[in-house]
Amino acid sequence: MDHIGDVLGQLFILLLAAKIGDEIFKRIGQPPVVGEILAGVIVGPAVLGWYQINAETMLFAEIGVVLLLFQVGVETRLHDLVRVGPTALAVGALGVILPFAGGFGLAEILGSPLVVAVFLAAALTATSVGITSGVLRDLGALRTRSGRVILGAAVIDDVLAMLILAFASGLAAGSVSLDRIALLVVVAVVFIGIVLVGGTRILARRRSILTDPKFAETPFLPGVIIMLGLAALSSLIGLAAIIGAFLAGMVVGESSERHALESEVAPVAAFFTPFFFGFIGAQVDLAGLANVGTLALVGGVTLIAVATKFIGAFVGAIRLGRAEATLIGWGMVPRGEVGIVVAGLGLQIGAIDGQLYTVVVAMAILTTLIVPPLLPALVRHAERDSERMPGGGPTPGVEDDDDGRRADTSV
Amino acid sequence: MDHIGDVLGQLFILLLAAKIGDEIFKRIGQPPVVGEILAGVIVGPAVLGWYQINAETMLFAEIGVVLLLFQVGVETRLHDLVRVGPTALAVGALGVILPFAGGFGLAEILGSPLVVAVFLAAALTATSVGITSGVLRDLGALRTRSGRVILGAAVIDDVLAMLILAFASGLAAGSVSLDRIALLVVVAVVFIGIVLVGGTRILARRRSILTDPKFAETPFLPGVIIMLGLAALSSLIGLAAIIGAFLAGMVVGESSERHALESEVAPVAAFFTPFFFGFIGAQVDLAGLANVGTLALVGGVTLIAVATKFIGAFVGAIRLGRAEATLIGWGMVPRGEVGIVVAGLGLQIGAIDGQLYTVVVAMAILTTLIVPPLLPALVRHAERDSERMPGGGPTPGVEDDDDGRRADTSV
Numbered sequence: 011m012d013h014i015g016d017v018l019g020q021l022f023i024l025l026l027a028a029k030i031g032d033e034i035f036k037r038i039g040q041p042p043v044v045g046e047i048l049a050g051v052i053v054g055p056a057v058l059g060w061y062q063i064n065a066e067t068m069l070f071a072e073i074g075v076v077l078l079l080f081q082v083g084v085e086t087r088l089h090d091l092v093r094v095g096p097t098a099l100a101v102g103a104l105g106v107i108l109p110f111a112g113g114f115g116l117a118e119i120l121g122s123p124l125v126v127a128v129f130l131a132a133a134l135t136a137t138s139v140g141i142t143s144g145v146l147r148d149l150g151a152l153r154t155r156s157g158r159v160i161l162g163a164a165v166i167d168d169v170l171a172m173l174i175l176a177f178a179s180g181l182a183a184g185s186v187s188l189d190r191i192a193l194l195v196v197v198a199v200v201f202i203g204i205v206l207v208g209g210t211r212i213l214a215r216r217r218s219i220l221t222d223p224k225f226a227e228t229p230f231l232p233g234v235i236i237m238l239g240l241a242a243l244s245s246l247i248g249l250a251a252i253i254g255a256f257l258a259g260m261v262v263g264e265s266s267e268r269h270a271l272e273s274e275v276a277p278v279a280a281f282f283t284p285f286f287f288g289f290i291g292a293q294v295d296l297a298g299l300a301n302v303g304t305l306a307l308v309g310g311v312t313l314i315a316v317a318t319k320f321i322g323a324f325v326g327a328i329r330l331g332r333a334e335a336t337l338i339g340w341g342m343v344p345r346g347e348v349g350i351v352v353a354g355l356g357l358q359i360g361a362i363d364g365q366l367y368t369v370v371v372a373m374a375i376l377t378t379l380i381v382p383p384l385l386p387a388l389v390r391h392a393e394r395d396s397e398r399m400p401g402g403g404p405t406p407g408v409e410d411d412d413d414g415r416r417a418d419t420s421v
Numbered sequence: 422m423d424h425i426g427d428v429l430g431q432l433f434i435l436l437l438a439a440k441i442g443d444e445i446f447k448r449i450g451q452p453p454v455v456g457e458i459l460a461g462v463i464v465g466p467a468v469l470g471w472y473q474i475n476a477e478t479m480l481f482a483e484i485g486v487v488l489l490l491f492q493v494g495v496e497t498r499l500h501d502l503v504r505v506g507p508t509a510l511a512v513g514a515l516g517v518i519l520p521f522a523g524g525f526g527l528a529e530i531l532g533s534p535l536v537v538a539v540f541l542a543a544a545l546t547a548t549s550v551g552i553t554s555g556v557l558r559d560l561g562a563l564r565t566r567s568g569r570v571i572l573g574a575a576v577i578d579d580v581l582a583m584l585i586l587a588f589a590s591g592l593a594a595g596s597v598s599l600d601r602i603a604l605l606v607v608v609a610v611v612f613i614g615i616v617l618v619g620g621t622r623i624l625a626r627r628r629s630i631l632t633d634p635k636f637a638e639t640p641f642l643p644g645v646i647i648m649l650g651l652a653a654l655s656s657l658i659g660l661a662a663i664i665g666a667f668l669a670g671m672v673v674g675e676s677s678e679r680h681a682l683e684s685e686v687a688p689v690a691a692f693f694t695p696f697f698f699g700f701i702g703a704q705v706d707l708a709g710l711a712n713v714g715t716l717a718l719v720g721g722v723t724l725i726a727v728a729t730k731f732i733g734a735f736v737g738a739i740r741l742g743r744a745e746a747t748l749i750g751w752g753m754v755p756r757g758e759v760g761i762v763v764a765g766l767g768l769q770i771g772a773i774d775g776q777l778y779t780v781v782v783a784m785a786i787l788t789t790l791i792v793p794p795l796l797p798a799l800v801r802h803a804e805r806d807s808e809r810m811p812g813g814g815p816t817p818g819v820e821d822d823d824d825g826r827r828a829d830t831s832v
Contacts, residue, residue: 013792014479014480014483014662015652015653015656015657015662016653016656016658018483018487018649018652018653018662019653019656019657020532021649022646022649022650022652022653025642025646025649026646026650028641029643029646035623059827065476065477066476066480067476069425069428069477069480069481070480072425072429076429165823171496225546230689230691230692231436231440231689231692232440234436234692235433235436235437238429238432238433238436239433239437241426241429241433242426242427242429242430242433244426245425245426245429246426246430247431251426252431274687274688275688276685277641277685277686277688277689278689278692280641280642280690281641281642281645
């Protein structure tokens, strides 16, 4: 009882601190996620030491990120991956390839081992769907053409980053044999393919599993059961648990009861994700950042992260004109949770050390911090520009799908 | 990662099994909670061994019961404790005193130590608010006079049982000194009083804490932060964590945003409570039940639990007439989660042994199983009876409060 009371006290401290950090950052116009991470730095071992890292707090953090990726999956439509078309694909692919190459090249220059290079490169690739879409929602720009391209590209680069992560995880597990890596990629792709295609088809045909009122009032409990099952299965075959959770979210999100599901997942995710972000912050080594060499590395990694992502996405979107390509490139810059997840995973399995972890977290925070202040001006500029150009802007007469999102394939 | 994957797998197994048990019991017209407990027995160490008891699964079970009692607290109105008046108080008090005396007397006859006697007696006292109100809701009888008396009495006996539990916990902690026990009771009462009176007054005066849209969109996150804080504080001063969670629920439930809060707490509680009930089941020692002596003890304890609760509540409600007193007495019989919580706590701190724990869990399951089949007939009988009697039945012209419950103080 004393131990449980102690754990409850630590969870209370972390949740309270994260919520306060969240509120402060909201009020100063910065992404709340950054406030939650900094709150974790403050109450964690680095500063106050009121929150410790142990089996229980780690489980809460893990459930937090599993639920976060499940929620992102639920909010991601499979057909959005297809509909946003070639532009989103180009933005997503170039926005992954360039940062990966940049991170890998930097690690090679620094003489790091292969596994470190792959983890650093993987941590630079993925745009944060959560942060980007949150900022765009605040600006009312989610339904513009640029907004849809950013969303689609962010989803595509998330999936690519997850494949890279699967690759990196296999590498870190000691399976440097190319045969095994290829096998892992095949297993991962087959797993993802079966889950997505098979899962959505089963749900489309026999909706009874999630929406039969005799089985469940809402698809929520079946959904989280599928989430836990696919997360565990994903972990079992060598992928990260969050990949299974994301796939589970996408599969369950195809259900006709998606809106009921979203409104039930929201409070559970709201309760748990602060434990993840706070935990992330609690792992930061402030003493490590006081080192000039580390600060230089933070500067270098952040510069590469911003430049490669911006250039890759800009080039991918250039056919939409300079103004929209600039908005899209800049909107893709925030890394947020996915980069931190990759780095945290690398730290957990010993693939990267505490210094590089701190550097990646600092990079994720910096890329997340610098983007929002410039976005409103870029959105206005892109809107003015698209009004002057033919085919730009929201296309009239396009059918809205049930989300109210425009089902526009013209980009 | 492998360890996290393993834990996720165990949580998946337990949640899936509990949900299946839940569905089966719903379909055969039995309380779903019993299905969840039996599912825990089956996947737990007693039968299949797919689910183990460890730090992480214990934390999930604890969070499950903390959330359950928080939810019960949110759904419990402070003014309901006052409004249902003398009848509910008599039913609640007699329905606690007789089972406590019965359990204590049985333990004395068996020659058990004082701490065992107090824990057994405490485990027999509390009617399950969740189970009783769930069954009454299904029957559409929550708003009848009998329904309101049962609800009010169940809340009163829950609070009394929690005081007894605080007393028993202090006793088990080795503080057999009467001074310390008295001090503990005073501390507990002062804590409960300050939280309830102070908390609800603060919320009534300055609603900003929970409902200021600048601080939070809904009172959910502030609510669960208060829940974790009071649960930890409660544990710190020697009460059970669930007492703090229940008080937090009652305090937060006074907020004007209660309905929004309830709809957000529901999915979180729905996700977590199966881990608690499944965990309860996983602790059952089936081999222990195969013993003739244990089976005899189960029979004796269950008989005492049913008879003392029924007689106490019947006598307390006799002024309403025999038919309603019979319904109220029978409706108070299910023990469910609170008895199991008390026994589980006693097992956890070593106050009672595995055999007695198994006996109490079996008693809780049996009292929960036998009640629902007879309730429909008793409800019909009480309704026919109250129609013939003056002052009985739903009183016309009584104001509905915001819950739609009748604010009737005539009982």
